[in-house]
Amino acid sequence: MLKRILGKSGYEVSEVGFGAWQIGADWGDEVSREAANEALHAAVDAGVNFIDTADVYGGGRSESIIGEFIGERQEQIYVATKMGRATESWDSGYDEVSRAAEASCKRLGVDCLDLVQLHCIPEETLHAGHAFESLEKIKQSGLIRQYGVSVETIDEGLFCIGNSDAVSLQVIFNIFRQRVVTSLLPVASEKKIGIIARVPLASGLLSGRFSKGHEFGENDHRRFNCDGQLFNVGETFAGVPFSEGVDLAERVEFILAGECGNATSAQKSLRWVLDHDSVTTVIPGAKNALQSDENANVSGIPPLSGEVHANLLELYDSRIDSRVRGRY
């Protein structure tokens, strides 16, 4: 597993991380603690040392499972959690941020959080700047080591780079969401901000497994948020309407055919993300050991050819960009 440095934090993190929303909730049938534990072990066995979670994933379930898991392993594992979405009235004040950090520490079984990310808080709250003041103060108190921001839009990302000491930005980045390549990633690179690439498989679409009639479970955001009914539609299928996404994923598969030997479509799509040097780590979500092992092994796959990158960019510009919905 190759490692990359997460911005100014100096953390040496695996270029493939582990997205832990799935082991909390919102992805159909609950992932059992046993399956979650197996998925985490498979990832770390394959060299992953970076896990992304949030206080709201399953109301703390994801963090608790991770807390138990890291207690079982000897390796240095960086856990990045998030805060800011637990209540509608989140004000980013010191007391609120401090309480959230203490609760995450408790669930994760640690005294100090490696990385806390503001969890796509409203743009007005972000611009008000209190959140960064609170995080700075809490960093001084020793409850968190570093902080970063998970953002929805390119402008929010640029704002954080220019107005905070955040060490990382978490952005939606995949073959269906290429705009950040020219707008945000070069600025982040120049300022040494780590980039954490989320939703890299467009919620699974880019694995090529789905057909148009696919029915997602009642409690799966790919059903209840497929058109942005509950939160930014960009978080579900990267904002592309599902049935169009199935066709586009087929087209992507065609372009990727012949690349990377026996690699799966999911692996090639993750490889595409890693081929961008300004990305520090890609965090595919996984529900089981098979997925997390397959995802981790992408680090050992050679880069895609320049021709394939050019063809995927052409496909994006001509057929995908205009179809992406939501705040971007």
Ligand SMILES: NC(=O)c1ccc[n+]([C@@H]2O[C@H](COP(=O)([O-])OP(=O)(O)OC[C@H]3O[C@@H](n4cnc5c(N)ncnc54)[C@H](OP(=O)(O)O)[C@@H]3O)[C@@H](O)[C@H]2O)c1
């Ligand atoms: N606002 C935020 O900050 C925010 C928002 C979204 C996500 N995130 C973070 O980013 C992580 C990744 O994003 P995401 O989980 O939303 O989307 P994703 O990684 O694009 O998609 C995950 C889904 O892809 C499928 N999958 C994973 N590995 C696979 C493989 N090897 N082969 C075939 N299919 C595979 C699984 O689908 P099935 O479930 O159908 O098996 C899995 O649930 C999350 O876990 C979370 O940590 C953060």
